[in-house]
Amino acid sequence: MKLSQLTSCLESLAPLAYQEDYDNAGLIVGQPDQEVQQALISLDCTEAVVDEAIATGCQVIISHHPIVFRGLKKFNSKTYVERVVEKAIRNNIALYAIHTNLDHIMAGVNAKICETLGLKNCHILAPKNNLLKKLVTFVPHSHADAVRNALFEAGAGNIGNYSEVSFNANGTGTFNGNELTNPYIGEHGKRHREEEIRIESIYPAILESKILMALILSHPYEEVAYDLYPLTNQNQEVGAGMIGELEAPTPEEDFLYHIKEKMHAPVIRHTALTGRPIKKVAVCGGAGGFLLKQAIAAGADIFITADYKYHEFFDAEGKLVIADIGHFESEQFTQQLLYEIIRKKFSNFAVRLTEVNTNPVKYFI
Known part of the structure; x- marks a missing residue:
C-alpha cells in the first residue's frame, strides 16, 4: 500500500497539529506515494534499527522519537543522526515519527501507563486550549x-x-x-x-x-x-499527562514495588515518602517535570515520569512523591500501542516490533 495510507491512519488518531512547537513528528524521510509492504516499529530510530529494517525487508520505520529535531546542515556521517538519515535514504527506507502528538491523546502513551498500572477514572492532567x-x-x-x-x-x-x-x-x-x-x-x-x-x-x-x-x-x-x-476553551480530550486512581489506597512502598514490576524499571529515583497511602496517581511518559504543579493541584499522591534533575526533586515539598522511572521505561509500551493501532486498521499489512533495545541508559546495580 501507499505510505500515505499508513501515515493517514496514524494521524487520524494523533493529528500532527497536536504536537508541541519544538517537535518534529511526521514523515521525516520518504515520499507519501511510495509503496510499503512492511513496517518496523521502534521507540528510537538508531543505526541498529535501520540495519534491522534492511535485514527484514521493511520499507518504513515508525518511531516514537524523531531522529531529526532540528535542521541538518551537513550530511557527512559525523553524527549518528546523519548516519541514520543517510543509510535510510540509500536503502529507500522511510522514517516516520509520532511523538508528542501521540503523547497528547486520550488513547496514547500515558493511557498505556495508566492501563499497565491498573488505574481507573483516568483523564488528561493538563488539557490543551485553542x-x-x-x-x-x-x-x-x-x-x-x-x-x-x-x-x-x-x-x-x-x-x-x-x-x-x-x-x-x-x-x-x-x-x-x-x-x-x-x-x-x-x-x-x-x-x-x-x-x-x-x-x-x-x-x-x-x-x-x-x-x-x-x-x-x-x-x-x-x-x-x-x-x-x-x-480558548480547554479540550479535555487532548493534552499532557494523565491522572487516575487505584482501586484502593496502597502503601507507598508497595506501590513503588508495583511500578518497578509493571514498568520493568531497574531502579526508581524518588523523593522522600510522605507517609500517606497512594490513591491518586499522575503520570507523564518521558520528561514530565513541567507538569508537577498540575499534578499537585489535582491532588495526586505520586507523580510518575522521567528525566528529573537534582534540584527539581526539591519542588515536591512533601506534597507528593516524585517517581522517576527512566525515559525509555516510561515510554516502552508505545511500540505495542502503535503495533495494535496498525494491525487493527490493516490486518493484512506486515508490521513488526524491533528486536533492538534502543535505551542508551544502562544501570550498574
Missing part, C-alpha cells in the same frame, strides 16, 4: 435537521461524553441576490425575508475543512452564510 472552534450558520427550517446531521457526522458537536451538541434559535434572515444569482428561495432583485434557524456547534479546529464541506453540501443556499469563532 484547539476548538465554533461554527454558527443560518438555515431554513426545512433543512435544519439535514444540516445538523451533516455537521455531527463530520465531527462537530462533541463535548466530553456528549455528542450531537448544538444550540438553535429562531430568527429572520434577509437577502437580495443580484442578476447573477439563482436563489433557492425568493427572486433575485428583490429583498427576501426567510424564517431561519441559527445553529451553533463546537468542533475541533483540525476538522474545519471537513466541517465546512459538510455544511456547504447539506445547505440548500448557493451562498451559505456562516461565522467561525476561535475558542
